Amino acid sequence: MKIIFRLILTCWLLLISSVLLATPLRLGITSATVRGQYALLEEWRDYLQRKLDRPVEFIFRESYLESLELLKQNELDFAWVSSPAYFENSRQMSLLVTPLYQGQPFDRSYLIVPSSNHASQSLLDLKNKVFAYVDPDSSTGYLHPRYQLLQQHQNPEHFFKKTFFTRDHQKIVAAVAIGMADAGAMSGFAWDSLARSRPDITNQTRIVTRSAPYGFPPFIARNSLSRSDFNDMQRVLISMNQDPDGIKLLQRLNLDGFIVADRKLYQGVYKMMRRIGDL
Known part of the structure; x- marks a missing residue:
């Protein structure tokens, strides 16, 4: 019995060690998207860590521009940014997922x-x-x-x-x-x-x-991120609405889930940026 217990304990410690030693996935969050829900974000981070079986860090910055700069410098892997911030940098960044609100990938x-x-x-x-x-x-x-x-x-x-x-x-x-x-x-x-x-x-x-509706602010990833890390994060986010714990978190975030969206979703934002002269 003691031998079995020691084996279980050893396996558990090895599992914990492998998670702790793994390179963290870093996700940028701004004040505009946090909405003061720091405790909820900690629970979301813990959820992502369990599902990905590796550490996840939420990196907080004051503005979308700061998160983008960290992505460009490879100091972030993902970021939740505004639609214009994504569109301005879509050649350098990959669209990961778009949140669903009231069943649609739109905000107003x-x-x-x-x-x-x-x-x-x-x-x-x-x-x-x-x-x-x-x-x-x-x-x-x-x-x-x-x-x-x-x-x-x-x-x-x-x-x-x-x-x-x-x-x-x-x-x-x-x-x-x-x-x-x-x-x-x-x-x-x-x-x-x-x-x-x-x-x-x-x-x-x-x-x-x-x-009128505009494409919801997306999650993006740096282009240099490995395909496996990109796919893993995308899979976990998309499957949140099929998991009891994920559903609870989504309800508290006031979201319905995440989808893989197309760049065309942000054409309305592109039109405004062209008119204003930001592109």
Whole structure:
């Protein structure tokens, strides 16, 4: 009996050692995608480690640009980035997976104002106001409102009295709710997710408009990553909605799963970038 126990213990220790000694897979996350759910991300990391049978590190950065730079320098293996950030670098990066929200691989841009503002009915009603953006590389929190202004023959550089970046979709809601900004643009997914957990905050804002759907911010990988590492991570993410623990994590992330998407999904973002001159 003691011999069997020792064999089991030895095998277990060898298994743990092999996992600990394996090179970690590094995944970049930004403030815009974290939404303050650090405990949840730790559980997600642990889940990925179990499924991949190797260490996983989440590397946090303030902006999409910082994550992209780390990918280019081979200091990250994967990153969850904005749609424009992916499209600008699609020749250097590979599309890993796209999240599903409400069954579709899409997000929308929400234009929000304080709930006390009953007058504003469109972006044009906000001329000479203080406006909050998320990140220069955000489609929903930056690109879309600027594109809409250009479509209305307005200059985005001079339309608002003042603009600033929050680097975080939830902070757009807070900035508008407390009056730091008169309005802001953000991810509809982020607003909807916050409304589930903190309706006391979102109730202090009002959605003025919802945009057409755009490709959901994807997970990308550096081109130099080995095919086996790419396939392993892709497989684990795609199969999350078929696994009880994965389903629980997806529910808390407010996502339905992940799919292998095509670059064509991001044509709407490409169109906006061409119009604005970012490409």
